[in-house]
Structures are given as structure tokens and as C-alpha cells.
Amino acid sequence: xxxxKFDIDEGWSSAKENKFTKMVNETRTDREKFKADKVxxxxxxxxxxxxxxxxxxxxxxxxxxxxxxxxLNFKAFFKKLDYELxxxxxxxxxxxxxxxxxxxxxxxxxxxxxxxEEELLKSATQTLKACIRDIDFPGRGEGxxxxxxxxxxxxxxxxxxxxxxxxxLTTHNISKDLxxxxxxxxxxxxxxxxxxxxxxxxxxxxxxxxxxxxSQGGDRVYNG
Numbered sequence: 001x002x003x004x005k006f007d008i009d010e011g012w013s014s015a016k017e018n019k020f021t022k023m024v025n026e027t028r029t030d031r032e033k034f035k036a037d038k039v040x041x042x043x044x045x046x047x048x049x050x051x052x053x054x055x056x057x058x059x060x061x062x063x064x065x066x067x068x069x070x071x072l073n074f075k076a077f078f079k080k081l082d083y084e085l086x087x088x089x090x091x092x093x094x095x096x097x098x099x100x101x102x103x104x105x106x107x108x109x110x111x112x113x114x115x116x117e118e119e120l121l122k123s124a125t126q127t128l129k130a131c132i133r134d135i136d137f138p139g140r141g142e143g144x145x146x147x148x149x150x151x152x153x154x155x156x157x158x159x160x161x162x163x164x165x166x167x168x169l170t171t172h173n174i175s176k177d178l179x180x181x182x183x184x185x186x187x188x189x190x191x192x193x194x195x196x197x198x199x200x201x202x203x204x205x206x207x208x209x210x211x212x213x214x215s216q217g218g219d220r221v222y223n224g
Contacts, residue, residue: 066140069125077139096150096158096191099206103218123174155191162221186213189223
């Protein structure tokens, strides 16, 4: 047993936190969050009453987008992947998923500073948009990942896009100041129903394949 005892004069802050006090503190925090959320939502309702349909549409759209890249944020992207996968299952159609992982980010940050990651992601986003169709859905994953859902697409066709993306990245100039920086990526490509039938499994496998490509030296596409 610990020699440290609770001192009534010092208050709870001097006592060693146990499971019960931790649970109470978490409950209190959750209650405070609930109250804050309730106040925030009430305020939002009052605000939305004053907005036009067009303004509401823009507000809803902005909440779905990643502020850095302008692509779907991960939450919105995952919902889109789930929807398209259910559609593919219903109509027995193919679907592919591509995950792009930029190579040597840590080395670039050491050489150019932490902000280089944002510049690289924005540059890669431009390249990505130029490589895909209007019916494809690009998004940003958690961290330095870019994603694309390809509806009605077999993995062989998605591989063509992935290779195009990889090649263009190496020749794309980020800016005048960074024109000597060569950018490469490791890309994983998976498809339904060949590789997996669940959205979680597709994402996990795409990441695994991108990591495998990177472990082989990077600047390559892998699909198993």
C-alpha cells in the first residue's frame, strides 16, 4: 500500500487518482461537454434560421471538407466510401480504393521545416485532381494520406490512374523555392470484391499495401 495519504487540508488535488475518482471526473467532464454542446447547438439552430438555403448548403459543404486540401475530410470520405460500397454490392458492380502516402516526409520536414508537409499535401492534391475523373471521390485521410474512391472501376483501371499519379508527382513543381525538391509517393490500390468486402478492411488493406510499397523503397504502386 502507498504511504501517500489524502490530506483534507490540501484537497483532492493531492490524492492519488484511483478508478473511482477518475470515473467521477470523466463523468463530470462529459456532463460539462453535454451542456456546452447543448448551448452550442441551440445557438446554431438560431443562426440557421437566419440563413438562406444556399447559405445552409455552403455551410454543410464546408463542414465536409478538409481545410488544407479542399478534399472531403476523412469523416465525409468514409461515409461516401460506405455508400458507394453498399451500392456496388447491391448492383454487383466493382469498386476500387486508392491510398497515396507521400515518401520521406520526416526527412523533408527536417530539411525544410514542419510547414513543408502542408505544401507537399497541397501540391499532391493538385496532381491527384488532374489524374481522376469527375465521378471519382477524393478525400484526405487522417494524417499525410490522400484517398480516392473509384466507383464502377476494377483494380486494373485504378492501377493505371495510380501509376499516372505516381509519375506526375515526380515531375510536378511545388513552387519556385522548392523546384529542386523531388516528391515521390507509395500507393496502395485495392478493390471490391477482389480484395475485401468491407469498408474497414478495404482501408486497412490499402494502407498495408502503401506501407509495403514504401518498405520496398517507395515511389511505386502495389496492389497485392
